[in-house]
Amino acid sequence: MRTASSCSVCRARKKRCIAGSSGETCQLCSRKGLRCDAPPPRTSTGNPQPIQAHVVSSGHPAILPPAEGSISCPLNDSPTSEGSIESQIVKTTLEDQDLCEELVGIYFDIIHFKQHLIFHPQSFIQDQKKGLVPDYLLLGVMALSARFSSNPSFDGTSPWERGKSFLQDAIRSFNERTKLISLEALQGCILLAFGAFVEGDADQDALLTCQAIRMAQSQGLPANLSSDGLTREIQINLYWQTWMMDCWTSVRAELPQQLRNDPSFPRPLRQDLFDRLSPGGPADDSMVSDVSRVSIWGLILPLSHWHAEAVQLNHDIVNKPAAEFTVRQLVRGLASKLDHWVTGLPHNLRNTTENWKTYMHIGQGRLFAVMHVIYHHTCQLLFYQFLNRYALPEGQDVTALDEEAVTYANLCKAHAIALSKLMWELNSSPELDCLWSPVNSHLVVVASTIHLHTMLLGADRPEAKEAKRLLEQNFMILQELQKYWPSTEIALLRLQTFHNACRVSTISKTFDMDHWMANFLIRYDLSVQDRDIDVELASLGKNDDGTQIWDMVANDS
Numbered sequence: 001m002r003t004a005s006s007c008s009v010c011r012a013r014k015k016r017c018i019a020g021s022s023g024e025t026c027q028l029c030s031r032k033g034l035r036c037d038a039p040p041p042r043t044s045t046g047n048p049q050p051i052q053a054h055v056v057s058s059g060h061p062a063i064l065p066p067a068e069g070s071i072s073c074p075l076n077d078s079p080t081s082e083g084s085i086e087s088q089i090v091k092t093t094l095e096d097q098d099l100c101e102e103l104v105g106i107y108f109d110i111i112h113f114k115q116h117l118i119f120h121p122q123s124f125i126q127d128q129k130k131g132l133v134p135d136y137l138l139l140g141v142m143a144l145s146a147r148f149s150s151n152p153s154f155d156g157t158s159p160w161e162r163g164k165s166f167l168q169d170a171i172r173s174f175n176e177r178t179k180l181i182s183l184e185a186l187q188g189c190i191l192l193a194f195g196a197f198v199e200g201d202a203d204q205d206a207l208l209t210c211q212a213i214r215m216a217q218s219q220g221l222p223a224n225l226s227s228d229g230l231t232r233e234i235q236i237n238l239y240w241q242t243w244m245m246d247c248w249t250s251v252r253a254e255l256p257q258q259l260r261n262d263p264s265f266p267r268p269l270r271q272d273l274f275d276r277l278s279p280g281g282p283a284d285d286s287m288v289s290d291v292s293r294v295s296i297w298g299l300i301l302p303l304s305h306w307h308a309e310a311v312q313l314n315h316d317i318v319n320k321p322a323a324e325f326t327v328r329q330l331v332r333g334l335a336s337k338l339d340h341w342v343t344g345l346p347h348n349l350r351n352t353t354e355n356w357k358t359y360m361h362i363g364q365g366r367l368f369a370v371m372h373v374i375y376h377h378t379c380q381l382l383f384y385q386f387l388n389r390y391a392l393p394e395g396q397d398v399t400a401l402d403e404e405a406v407t408y409a410n411l412c413k414a415h416a417i418a419l420s421k422l423m424w425e426l427n428s429s430p431e432l433d434c435l436w437s438p439v440n441s442h443l444v445v446v447a448s449t450i451h452l453h454t455m456l457l458g459a460d461r462p463e464a465k466e467a468k469r470l471l472e473q474n475f476m477i478l479q480e481l482q483k484y485w486p487s488t489e490i491a492l493l494r495l496q497t498f499h500n501a502c503r504v505s506t507i508s509k510t511f512d513m514d515h516w517m518a519n520f521l522i523r524y525d526l527s528v529q530d531r532d533i534d535v536e537l538a539s540l541g542k543n544d545d546g547t548q549i550w551d552m553v554a555n556d557s
């Protein structure tokens with residue numbers, strides 16, 4: 001693993017970091033008036049280190065990720081000198097039945113039904129013990145779960161590196177399969193696409209996602225369903241998993257969506273009912289119409305659609321300027337749908353302490369959290385555009401204040417607070433965690449920028465203390481995610497870049513919904529460049545040197 005030889009600003013811009021004449025600040029940071037945080041030479045090549053608030057020459061902290069070269073490279077770029085060792089790890093693991101079962105168990109405990117709904121756990125586990133699971137599925141599962149294992153077999157191997165060889169072999173096996181289109185092949189597309197995303201292989205991710213969409217269409221899902229009850233429900237789950245992939249990836253890449261969300265399509269079954277199914281049982285059509293049996297994922301489906309609408313709205317604000325009243329109408333309509341959704345939740349699915357305990361007791365605490373995390377993130381995305389109108393520009397009369405915009409900005413802050421608290425609850429509970437997806441780091445970063453907005457309004461404001469506490473907790477969550485998911489470094493680089501923008505501009509410019517901001521909020525798979533804005537001191541209340549916010553984050557007082 002290469003050590004960092006450049007500052008975070010140059011890394012984010014993919015520029016060569018050239019030392020300045022002072023020896024303390026590089027030429028780019030000196031020219032832009034930014035604090036340079038080029039790290040001193042390091043010799044350690046061990047496991048990834050947690051994020052730290054590094055203190056630079058001015059004495060103020062900068063949010064820095066670890067080494068530059070530690071983000072995973074595409075799968076076919078792994079060093080050949082390690083190839084034989086990695087292949088041996090796969091071979092040794094497959095020969096150890098206990099270890100295989102452990103890794104499968106970890107996958108279903110941490111990832112499946114939180115990130116994916118593509119398997120029936122009991123059937124998969126039984127088939128795996130009998131040797132009936134296709135190699136590409138078993139290896140794909142291990143590629144994701146090995147990073148969480150404490151088994152001595154992985155001692156000395158960084159969690160970031162453990163999955164690569166499993167994923168390489170899984171993709172090789174997938175490409176060599178004899179039956180090109182099948183239920184198992186569709187499961188493989190979804191599973192391996194996520195694995196490729198985790199390892200930073202965007203091309204493989206895109207290719208497998210496209211294959212999954214076309215494969216679902218070729219199989220006639222969800223209209224052409226099996227007469228076997230279990231197979232039928234797996235097919236329904238697979239269709240909606242593929243639909244969500246299509247929904248998320250198409251809006252992120254600004255491409256047309258291929259799959260339909262028809263109200264007549266059967267929805268995913270409630271998890272406890274799904275778990276009770278066994279192979280060979282007849283299909284029960286009554287489950288389709290029984291509202292009480294709708295699963296949490298069935299309730300997440302409209303959230304996925306509205307999330308895409310919120311993202312599209314932010315893109316349209318930038319790319320298709322419209323009259324202000326048109327934007328407001330769209331926001332009001334989407335906000336109304338989200339409000340109706342959350343107020344219409346059954347009492348046993350609302351975000352209450354009692355419900356938390358109930359779902360934790362039955363082993364569905366993470367799944368319960370997923371639904372509420374997606375809801376709060378969708379809302380913070382929808383209302384984010386109003387943060388730059390929260391405060392009046394200097395010299396304007398209070399009558400010029402946009403009260404509706406202020407209301408939406410406050411809603412944005414409220415949802416960021418709720419999301420951060422929810423993530424902290426997961427991170428703090430011994431029976432839970434928020435490790436099921438590296439994308440969680442992006443959600444935490446977006447919420448953190450909203451807390452920064454609160455702090456930028458002034459340290460003397462009563463809500464600034466809570467914002468500081470939530471920021472500190474979010475950093476701790478990012479530390480935990482960083483142990484297992486290499487793409488957390490991208491999230492940290494993005495936060496560092498946002499940090500830089502806050503230090504050199506006003507709130508209204510930093511939080512303006514432009515091309516840079518639209519990409520920052522949704523393209524979590526990409527690094528972002530420095531923001532092209534006029535350099536001027538941020539308005540930070542009593543302190544005029546632009547450093548109060550970072551002192552507040554760093555100090556415990």
